[in-house]
Amino acid sequence: MSRNRKSSGVRGPNSALTEFLKNEGITEGFRRRREAQASESPHPQQERSTEPENEDISEDPEETVSPAGARIRRGVATESDQEEEAIRAAGRAKRRDDSDFDPEFSDDDLDANGIKKFGEEDNCVTCGKVFNLTVYSRYLRDQRGYVCETCNETIKAKERNAKRNQMSSRKKRKKIALALLDKQVVRIPKLQDICIKKITLNIDDVEALGDIGQVNMNKISKILSKNRSLNNSTVSLFLNPNLKSLEFWDCSNVDSDSLNRIASYCPNLESLTLFMCGQLHNDNLKYYTTNLKSLSELSLNGPFLISDTVWQEYFEQSGSQLTKFEVRNTHRFQNDSLISLLENSGRNLTSLRLSRLDGLDSKDVYDLIPHYLEPSKLEQLEISYPFQEDLVTDDLLINILAITGETITHLNLDGCSNLTDQFITDGLAKFCPNLTHLSMKNLDQITNEAFARALEEYSAVNSGGLISVDLTKCTGLGDEAIYSLLKHSGHTVVEFSINSLSLLSKDFLLQLFTEDHHPYKKGLKEKLEKLESNGTNENNEENDNNETPSYYPKLSFPFLTTADFGFVRSVDDEILELVGESCPKLSILEVYGNNRCTFRANFRKDLMVIGRQGDEV
Template identity: 30%
Template sequence: MLYNNNYNTPEAPQNFFLIPLPDSLPATFDEVTETTLNTPGLIKETASTVLNTSFLISSGGTCLAASSSSASSSKKSVCGPKSALTSFLEERGISAQEIRRRHMNQYSRSRGPSSVQQNLAISFDHVNQSSVASNSPQKDDSGSDIKNSVKVRVKKKNSDDTKSDSDGSDNPSSIFCVMCRRPLPNNMLMSDIDPRAPKCSLCWSILSKKMKSRKGGVKRMKNKCIVAGTIRQTTHIPTLQDICVKFIGKNIKNVETFGHIGSKALNIICSCLCKLRLLNEETFRLFVEYPTTSLTLYDCAKLTRENLKSIGWNLPKLVSLTLEECGQLDDEILKSLSNCCPLITRFCLNGAHLVSDEALSSFIASRALTEFEVSYNSNIAERTVRALFKEGNKLSKLCIAKCANIKDYCFSGRLDSSCLSALTYDGLAISSDAYKILNRASSEFYSLKVVNCSPLVENSLPIINKILPKLTSLELDLRIFSSVDKIKAFLNELTESTRLEKLFLYHCAALDDGMLCAILKENAGRLTSLTMSEGTELTVGSLSLLSSCRLLEKLDLSWCGRVNNEIVASVVRKCERLQEVALWGCHRITESLCAYTKGRVDIKGAMFA
C-alpha cells in the first residue's frame, strides 16, 4: 500500500498526506524529526501521531506519503484528569518520545561511528532495485520523480511491531541484547535499558531469578549446615526469656518492679545489666525489693555501702550470695550480712580487698558453707583456711585465686577435707602442704584446677597422680613441674585416666604423639572440652585423631605450629556438637578455613597476613 510501481499519477489514499521534503535525505533520527515537524503541509497533531506514521519518500524529495493511525487512536483518546506532574512536563515540552530519542542518540555515540547504522531508530529499507530499474521514471501530480524511492518507516508503538521486534525478523537495526543477541522491542523505555549492557526483559527475568536463588541459598545456609550427610541447626535461636531479658535491659529506666520472678531469671537480668554497666543505686533496688534465695551481682563497683548493707536487711532468707568487684565491702558490712543472713551456704567474694582475715573467718565459722570462693584479697591467710576446714565442715567446692598471703603454712596441721570434691588453686605461692588436703578428699572428688602456681616439690607428685583416675575435669599448667622428666612422668600417668570429660593442659611442649594417642584412646568418647596449648611436638598424624572426639564442644589448639586447615576442617565436619575453636598463634591457618566454618563454628584467634 505504501509503495506501488504501477502508480502513474499517485493519489493519496485515505489517511495519507502529501508532504514536500528537501532534496537531501535525512541521516539520523534528529534530522528526520526536525525535518518532518518543520516541513510545510504536515498535519501537526501530536508527537504520538507523527511517530506512528509511515512515510513514502521520493528520491527527488518532493513528496512524502504518510499513513497515519490517528483514526484508530482517536477512538481511544478518552483521557482522565491530568496530574500536576503531567501538566508540568507538557509545559516544558518533555515527553517519553523525547527521552527515548536522547537515550538512543547517547547509545549510538557510545557505540562509535562504525555502529551508527546498526543503532539508528529509523530503518531505511531500499526498494527492489530490479523492479525500479525496469520501469521508466514516473511523475506524480507535482511532477516529481519516484524512481529511486525508499521507504522510511518510523517504528510503530503497537502490538504487531512488538511481536516482530521480539523475533528480530522485521527490525534488523535495533539495539541487541548482550546475552541472547535478540533485538530489544521498540516499546521498551530507554530508562529501563542499560547503555553499557542492554538486556531484554526475558534475560532480565532469568538473571533476577538466579540472583534471588543465590541470596536465598545463602540465607538458608546461615541457619543450617550439612554434617555427616545430615542437616543440623547451628545458629542460636533466642528463647522467649532471652528476648524479654534483652528488652528489659535496654529499657531498665522504665521498669518499676520485677515482681515475683525466679532466681535464675533474676540472675540473667543482673548479668545483662552488668554488661551494660547499668547496675547502680537506682537499678539495685529492683533486685532486693522482693524476697529471693539467690542473688548474684556481677559488678558492684557503682553500689554504695548502704546498698550493700540493704542486702541483708531486705533478703534475710538468702542461701546463695555472689558479690563481684565489691571494693566497697568491708568488715562492718560483712558482719551485718552474717547477722541478717544466717542461711547462706554458698558465698563468693571477688575483689573485696577491704575485708580482713579475722572478719572473713568469723563469717565462715558462723555457718556450714558448702561452696566458697574468694579472689583478689591480700588480707586473708591461715585463720580463713582453718575455718574452712574445721572439724565437721561440709565444704565440697573451694576456689582460692590471687590471694598473696595464702602460703603452704596455712594448710599445715590436720584439716578435715572429707567432703571436698572440687578444688581450684590459681596464682598461689604453694608447692607442698596445700596439696595434702587431697589425700583426705572425698571419694567422689572429680575436679582439679591448678594454674599459675609455684612448682611442685617431689612429695606432691604422688598425691596428684593418686587422684587422676577419679577426675572428670582436669585443668593443669604443666609449668608446676620442675623438669621435663616430671612432666612426661605425669603425662604417662594421665594416659591411664578413663573418666575425663574436660581436659585443659597449658604449656604442654613435652606432650608427644604417643601420649596424645593414649589419652584420646581412653577418653575420646567422653571429652567435651579439650585444650592443648603450645603443643609444639604434636604432628599432623596425632592431631588428626582429634576428629574421633565426637562429643567435643570446645577445642583449643593455640600455638600448636603444625595445625592446618585440613585438621580443623576434619574436626568441624565430624564433631557435630563443636561450637568454638581457639587457634591463637597457628600460622598455617588461612582465611579459607574461616569461610568454610562460617555459621558452623566460632573460630577465635585466627590471624591472617
C-alpha cells in the same frame, strides 16, 4: 572629638602569599617606587653609568638601589613575580575545581570547544533530553558532559542507596565481631531473649511486669552485669524475701549501702555470689554475719576492703555453717584468715577456692590445709596463682588428694608452676577416681613421658573419663602425653585446651583425626612393621640416622564442644578440616597464633573458628 589610640601591636592573620612577599622584601611601597623610578628614567642603564656612587654602593651587578637606599635583587624580584603568578593561577584553578586549569584559558574558548555556557540549552549525556544549564547542573567527567535534573536525582538516589548499604554492611560486620568475641553466632533470637533484652533496656520500669520468674531475673542480672548497668537503683529489683540464691557478677557500681540491702531484703539467702565487689567493706560483712543466718555458700571476688581481723571475726561467728567458700583477688585475706577458716569451717567444706591471694605468704599455713579437711568430703578444690610459686608443692597436693581425693570432681591448680611429675604420678593418678574437671595452666615442669605413664595408670583408677581439661602452657607435654590423655578421656571430653603446646607435631594431629584405613596410615603402619621385622645392620644404621615415626590409631570425640588449639604451630588448614570432620558436636574452635590457619580452610558451617590468619569480620 578625636581620640588618640595607641597601637596594641596585635595584627590580624596574613595570607600565605602576603607573608611570602614580605619575607622576600617585596611590598606595595616598593612596587610604587619601582614604577615611579621606571617612569622617570626610561634608560636605567645610562643613568647607572653616569652615577658612579651607586655603583660603589652596589658591588653586585645583580642588585639595584631604590631611592630609599634599600637593596633589591633583580633575580629575586623576577622569581617572586613568577611564583606570585603561579600561586594566583593555582588559586583560580582550585576555585574552578578543575585540575587541568590553564592560566591562559578564557571564556572565548568555550564556544570554540563546543561547551555550553550557563543559561544555554544542552543535551543530557545520559538520556539525551534537552535542558537549560544552571550552576547546579552536574558534570560527569567520565562521559564529558552535563546531565539533566531528572538524571541527577536518579544518580543521587543511587548514591544514597550505596551509602545506606555501606552503613548496613558496617553495622552487620560490627555485630558479627561482637558476637565472635562472645563466642556466639549471629542468628534469629528467641522471643524470650528479645523480651529479656527489652526489659534490660527499660529496667527501671520492670516492677510493672510483676513476677517474671527467678530464672529470667537471673538472665537479666547477668546481662546488666555484662553491660556494667547493675547499680544502686537496679540492684533492689532482684531482691525478695523468698530468695535462696543470689548472684551478682559485677558489683563495681553498687555502693556499700546498696550491698547492705541484700541482707535486709533477703534474710533467707543460702548462697551469695558477689564478683568485683570492691565497695564491700568491713561493715557489710559484719551485717551479713548478723542478718544472713542461713548463708552456707559465699563467693567473693575482689573484696580488698575487708581486713584480716574482720575475716577472722566472720569465720568465728558464721564459719561453722559454711560449706562452700571462695575468695579471689585480695591482699587482705592473710595467713590468720586462712587458719581461722580452716579451724571453724574446714570439716564442713565441700568446696574451697583460693585464687590470687597475695596475703597468703607462708608455706607452713598452706601445709595446714590437709590437716583440717574431712576425709572424703571435699568435692571442689582450687588453689591457683599463689603469691609465690614455692608455696604450693607436690607434697601438699599429694597429702590433700590422699585425704579427700576420692570425692574431688573439680581440681584447679592454675599457676602453681612449682608442681612437678611427682604430683601427677603419686597424687592425681592414684587418688582421684571421680575427677571430671581438671585445669593445670602454666605447669611447665611436668614432662611428656611422666604424664603419659601417669595417664596409663590413671585409666585403672578413673574409668569414667574427664569432661573438661585445660593444659594451657604446659609446655613440657608432647604427642605421647596428649594421646594418653585423649585415649583415656576422648569419649567423654567436652571442653579441651592445648593452647601453647609447641611440642605437638603435625604428624601426630593428622593421625589422631584420620581414619585408620586411610592410605597414609596404612603405609605408615606397614613401614613400622617392616622396620620391626627387619633386623639387618643396614636398617639399624638407617634407624640411627632417621628418627623412627610413631603410629597413633584414630580416636573419636563424640561430645567435644569447645576446643582451644591456639599457638600450636603445627595446626594448619588441613588439621582444621580434619578436626571439623572428626568432631560432630564441635561448635567453637580457637586457633589464635597459628599463622597457617587461613580462610582457605573448609569446615562445617555450624563450626565457629576464631583467630584465623586474615579473618575479616
